[in-house]
Amino acid sequence: xxxxxxxxxxxxxxxxxxxxxxxxxxxxxxxxxxxxxxxxxxxxxxxxxxxxxxxxxxxxxxxxxxxxxxxxxxxxxxxxxxxxxxxxxxxxxxxxxxxxxxxxxxxxxxxxx
Amino acid sequence: xxxxxxxxxxxxxxxxxxxxxxxxxxxxxxxxxxxxxxxxxxxxxxxxxxxxxxxxxxxxxxxxxxxxxxxxxxxxxxxxxxxxxxxxxxxxxxxxxxxxxxxxxxxxxxxxxxxxxxxxxxxxxxxxxxxxxxxxxxxxxxxxxxxxxxxxxxxxxxxxxxxxxxxxxxxxxxxxxxxxxxxxxxxxxxxxxxxxxxxxxxxxxxxxxxxxxxxxxxxxxxxxxxxxxxxxxxxxxxxxxxxxxxxxxxxxxxxxxxxxxxxxxxxxxxxxxxxxxxxxxxxxxxxxxxxxxxxxxxxxxxxxxxxxxxxxxxxxxxxxxxxxxxxxxxxxxxxxxxxxxxxxxx
Numbered sequence: 360x361x362x363x364x365x366x367x368x369x370x371x372x373x374x375x376x377x378x379x380x381x382x383x384x385x386x387x388x389x390x391x392x393x394x395x396x397x398x399x400x401x402x403x404x405x406x407x408x409x410x411x412x413x414x415x416x417x418x419x420x421x422x423x424x425x426x427x428x429x430x431x432x433x434x435x436x437x438x439x440x441x442x443x444x445x446x447x448x449x450x451x452x453x454x455x456x457x458x459x460x461x462x463x464x465x466x467x468x469x470x471x472x
Numbered sequence: 473x474x475x476x477x478x479x480x481x482x483x484x485x486x487x488x489x490x491x492x493x494x495x496x497x498x499x500x501x502x503x504x505x506x507x508x509x510x511x512x513x514x515x516x517x518x519x520x521x522x523x524x525x526x527x528x529x530x531x532x533x534x535x536x537x538x539x540x541x542x543x544x545x546x547x548x549x550x551x552x553x554x555x556x557x558x559x560x561x562x563x564x565x566x567x568x569x570x571x572x573x574x575x576x577x578x579x580x581x582x583x584x585x586x587x588x589x590x591x592x593x594x595x596x597x598x599x600x601x602x603x604x605x606x607x608x609x610x611x612x613x614x615x616x617x618x619x620x621x622x623x624x625x626x627x628x629x630x631x632x633x634x635x636x637x638x639x640x641x642x643x644x645x646x647x648x649x650x651x652x653x654x655x656x657x658x659x660x661x662x663x664x665x666x667x668x669x670x671x672x673x674x675x676x677x678x679x680x681x682x683x684x685x686x687x688x689x690x691x692x693x694x695x696x697x698x699x700x701x702x703x704x705x706x707x708x709x710x711x712x713x714x715x716x717x718x719x720x721x722x723x724x725x726x727x728x729x730x731x732x733x734x735x736x737x738x739x740x741x742x743x744x745x746x747x748x749x750x751x752x753x754x755x756x757x758x759x760x761x762x763x764x765x766x767x768x769x770x771x772x773x774x775x776x777x778x779x780x781x782x783x784x785x786x787x788x789x790x791x792x793x794x795x796x797x798x799x800x801x802x803x804x805x806x807x808x809x810x811x812x813x814x815x816x817x818x
Contacts, residue, residue, distance in 0.1 A: 376768055380778045389768035394536035396768075 360443055361453070365417035368454035369410045369442065375450050377407055388450050397450060402427070406441060410451050416442070491539040492736040493530060494749055497523070497557055498548040499741050503578050504676075505615045507604075507642050509750055510548070511675035516742040518759075520556050526739060526758055527563055533763040534569040539735070541569050544600075546576035548741070551586065561593045572597035574638070579626025580619070587633045598636035598664065601626055604646075606653035614646060627661050636664045639707070644671040644683040648693050655700060658707045667710040668697065670815060672750040673804045684805070687817040694719050698726065717794040718818055732799055733776040737767070747772055750800035751809060775810060784812025791818070 371377075374392040379385060386404035388397040399407070405426075409419055424434050445451045452460070499515045501508075518526070534541045543564065550557050557575075564570050572595045579601040590596060601623055605611035608620040615623075630637045639658055641647065651668070658666055670690065673681040685693070694711075698719045701709040717727025730748075738746040743759040745766050746752055755773065756766035767773065775781050776799055779792055786797045797813025805814045 378768070378774060380780075382778070382780050389764070391762075391765040391768050394533060394764040396537075 360439065361446055363416050363439060363442060363453075365415065365420075367416040368413055369416060369419065369451050370413045370454055370457060371407065371411045372449050372452050377404065377411065379404055390449070397448065403441060403445075406438070407445070407450065410445075413454065489539045490735055491534055491537065491541050492731060493541065493543045494736070494738040495526075495543050495545050496547055496738070496740050496749065497545060497550050497560070498553045500552045501548040501578070502552065502580055503549065503616050503619060505602075505604075507614055507644065507671055507677040507680055509672060509674040509677055509752070515740065517553070518741065518743060520559055522743070522759065523556060523560055524563060526743065527560065527567070529758055529763055531567055531569040533767070536764075540571050541567075542571055542597075543573040544576050545573060549578055549581060550575060551577055551581040554581070554586065554589075558589050558593075561596070565594045570595060574598050574600055576600045576602075576640075577626075578602055578615070578619070578623065579630075580622045582626045582629055584629075587629060587635075590635070591633065596635070598638045599630050600638040600640055601630075602642070603639050603654065603658075604641055605650050606657045607650075610647055610650050614642075624661070627663060631662050637662075638665040638667070638710075639663050641666075641668050642671050643668045643685065643693060644680055645685060645689070646680070646683050648685060648689060651693060651696065652700070655704065655707065655709075659704070663707045665710055666707040667713075668693070669713075670798065670801055672798075672800045674750060674752055674800075678804075681805075685815060687815050690715065690815045691718070691817040701726075714795050714798045714813065715816060717791055718816070721791060721794070727794055729794065729796055730776075730799055733773040737763070747776065748800055750798075751803055753803075753809070772809070781810050782812070783808070783810050785816060785818060786812040789816075789818060 374390050376389050376391055378387050378389065386399040386401055388399060388407060406419070409422055420435060420438060423438050424431060427434060429437070442451070446453070498517055499510055499512065530541060545557060545560070561573070564573055574597050577599065603611060603623050604614040605620070611620040611623070612618065627637055641651070641654060643651070655666060671677060671680060671684055673684060694716055697709055698711060698716070701711060711726050712728035714727065714730050720726045732747045732751060736748065738749045739758055740746060743757045744754050745756045745758050747755060753772055755770040758766070779796060782796060789795065797816055799809045801815060802811040802813055803809040
C-alpha cells in the first residue's frame with residue numbers, strides 16, 4: 360500500500376479522460392496516449408470525478424463518508440484500496456509523485472538534447 | 473472497481489471485434505457527379521511515407537482494441553493515385569491487423585495493367601463500382617456523359633478476371649424507380665453484391681436536396697429490395713443499413729445500426745478524420761492527434777454514442793437497439809446530427 364497522508368493531493372494522470380453514459384451504466388477512463396481503456400463502476404467513476412482537478416485525500420475521504428452510508432473504518436479501507444489500485448493502473452497519481460515524474464522527464468529531455 | 477480489460481469497449485461502446493476505416497486517398501476525380509458529397513477537389517494529399525504512418529497508427533489502435541480491421545479505399549477516384557494506392561495495398565496485405573479491404577471506384581481508370589496489379593492484392597475482398605441507372609440516359613444524367621459505358625466495361629473486365637464485384641447506387645427521385653432494372657442488368661453481368669445508399673445532400677449534392685426521397689418512397693424502395701433479396705441470390709442484396717429493420721424487424725440479417733461512434737472512422741486525403749464521409753464534421757487529424765485521442769475525446773462521437781441524445785422519433789423509437797437512423801441524412805437536412813432521420817416512415 361502506498362502512503363496516503365491526509366494532505367496528499369491526488370490528481371488525474373495527464374493522459375486520462377473520463378466519459379460516462381449513466382443511462383447505459385457506462386463508466387470509462389481512457390488513456391489517450393496508450394489507448395488503455397478502463398471499465399469502471401459508478402462509485403469508482405464518482406471518485407475519479409472528485410479527483411479530476413486535484414483533491415486532498417482527507418477532503419475526498421470526508422466526501423465519501425458523507426455521500427455513502429458506510430462505517431468510517433470500512434469506508435476508509437475501501438477508499439484506500441481503490442486509490443491504490445487507481446495509482447497502480449496509472450489512472451491517478453499523487454501530486455508529489457507527479458512533480459518527481461515531471462522532473463525526471465524534464466531531465467531526460469534535457470539529456471536527450 | 474476498475475478492471476483493465478483488453479478491450480472493454482468492444483462490448484460496451486462498439487459491436488464485437490471489427491473496426492472499419494473508409495480511407496479517401498485523394499479527392500481528385502475525373503467525374504463531376506451531380507450527387508457527389510465533395511465540394512472541392514483541392515485537399516492536400518499525403519505522401520507515401522505519410523500514408524504508411526497512418527497505416528501504422530491504425531494497426532496500433534486495432535491491436536490495442538483487439539479488433540480486426542477492414543478498409544474501403546476510395547476517393548475522389550482512388551486510381552488517380554494508382555502508384556500510391558498499390559503501394560498501400562501491398563502494405564495492408566502484409567499487415568497482421570487487417571483481414572480485407574475493398575476499393576470503391578467509378579471504374580473509369582481500370583485497364584488491363586491495373587487488373588494485373590490488382591490480382592496480386594491478396595486481401596482485396598471486392599471492387600465496388602458506382603452505377604446510378606440501368607441505361608445511359610438515367611446513369612449519365614447523374615454521372616456524366618459516357619460514364620455508363622465505362623462502368624459496364626469495368627464490371628465486365630473485373631468479372632472476366634475473377635474479381636468479386638459490387639455495385640452501389642445512390643438513390644434519389646432521379647433513379648429510384650429504376651432499381652429493379654438495375655438489378656436485372658447486374659444479374660446479367662454476374663455482379664456479386666448490390667447495395668443502395670440514400671442520397672445525402674452534402675457538398676455538390678446539396679443542389680439535389682429537392683430530389684431526396686420522401687419517407688414513403690424510401691419505405692416502398694426498401695420493401696421492394698427486401699422482397700427481391702429473398703428471391704435473388706446473385707447479386708446478393710446488402711441491406712445492413714439503418715431503416716431496413718423497419719421492413720422486417722424480426723429478420724436479424726436485415727438492417728443495422730449506423731457504425732458512427734461504434735466501429736468506424738473516415739480518413740480524408742490530408743489525414744482529417746470524419747465520423748463518416750457523409751457526416752463531414754472534422755473531429756481531428758490522425759497524423760497530428762492520433763486515433764486514441766480522437767476516438768476517446770470527440771464530443772460528436774460521444775453525442776452519437778448516447779441514444780438518450782437522439783431527438784424526435786429516433787429518440788422514442790421501439791427499434792432503437794437496431795436502427796437509430798442515419799445521422800448523416802439528419803445532419804444534411806436539418807443541420808443537427810442528433811435530429812430524427814427525416815426519411816424514416818415509422
